[in-house]
Amino acid sequence: MSWIALLLIGVAVADLAHSVWPVRVVPECVGAIAAVLVGLLAGLTSGVDVAALVVIAAVVVAWGQTVTRGFGGRGPVWVPLLLLGVALAVAIGVSGEASPAGGWVGRWLDGAALPVVSSLTADRALLLLGAFLVQMSTGNVLVRLVLAATGTVNPARHGRPDDPEMQLKGGRLLGPMERVFLLSLGLAGHVTAASIVVAAKGLLRFPELSSRRDQERIHQLTEYFLVGSFVSWMVALVSLVLLAR
Template sequence: MSWIAVLLIGVAVADLAHAVRPVPVVDECVGAAAAVLVGLAAGLTEPVDVAALVTIAAVVILWGQTVTRGFGRGPAWLPLLVIAVALAGAVAVSGKAAPVGGLVADWLDTVGVPVLEGVDPTRFLLLAAVFLVQLSTGNVVVRLVLTATGTMNPSRRERPAHDELPLKGGRLLGPMERVFILGLGLAGQLTAASIVIAAKGLLRFPELQSKEDQARIHQVTEYFLVGSFASWLLALGSLVLLAP
């Protein structure tokens, strides 16, 4: 599982770098470098581990390049295919990966945070990885899914001049929602997580039931459902990776 954690960390760092300051090529190189450094700090120094780190760095760069094209005029499904194949491959060969050790394990042995006492280093690194993925990478995946399925954001259509400006809090609410669901799932409170999901639907219910513009309501409903399910599946999929 250590290779999976390093891969997710590299992808997450690349996406975070792009979210903070988008610089072509540089962002994915930052993510690739972060993946290699984390892997070395985790004691993944055996020949097979080094080969895996080189492969992971190449995948992170490929991810960044295909995402950039997917947000432009390129196929939006391609980066989704890249990460899906990479994760499937990492899962398939995960048994050959060395357990996390090195500086990461040494730090865990000396850290004074009670919640981290006795935590397996490999599980800790995987937990850190899936947490980072919930941030910017989650938004990237949701946007790619919406683009690949041709689900248009209604706020981008032409609107009358008197319409209110569209809210932009989704980029923040999405990560908060995913982290919240992940935390509840790790705490064994999946029922509470389902309540959060239901509450989101209730908050949008008045807008979805409006009769002012039925065509736009259908678009809003589709956009809301596709985006929300993609976001929720990312958080729930992370819980599957963390399952004992």
């Protein structure tokens, strides 16, 4: 479980860093360093754990590079999707080989004043941290990658007036908030409430989607909304499944 958590933390920190400081190579290096540092703080210092940290750091750097190339039109956008999917599958498959997390993270959790935090194991806490960080920025990246891979949007038109994202403003902010909300409701066992949130989003967006006079434009925006929303919900759902292991 600890290796899965570190992979999610590294990727998420890289994407968050890119949204704040999109300098070449820097964001993915920040993400890789964050994953390694958290792993060391969690006491993952055995030979196999150190080897896993090196692999995770390499995957995080590769993730950042392939995403940048894909959005820049210098490479296929499905490569980072494949990379992350394979890396996550492998991490899940070999998760039983990871040492239990502890170290400074475990000691901090044991001494935490909040009962909710102190009741968590270090492995569980790291996985929760990784899952929620992924909702903040990586979810948006995954949505854009799938939209580009399916031909729903053209990465070269990102930010231009004819970009559907510019027509449905607020999605980049509402998406993370929605995913965090859905994941929180799922962890609390309120799945019905989560489904109400999903339904409410469609009702709130419907007037904006149907207000266009151009039917072709309406279809394009509707496809953008549906594909983007389902991918965004899947990010939260997959994170919930990982946390239910």
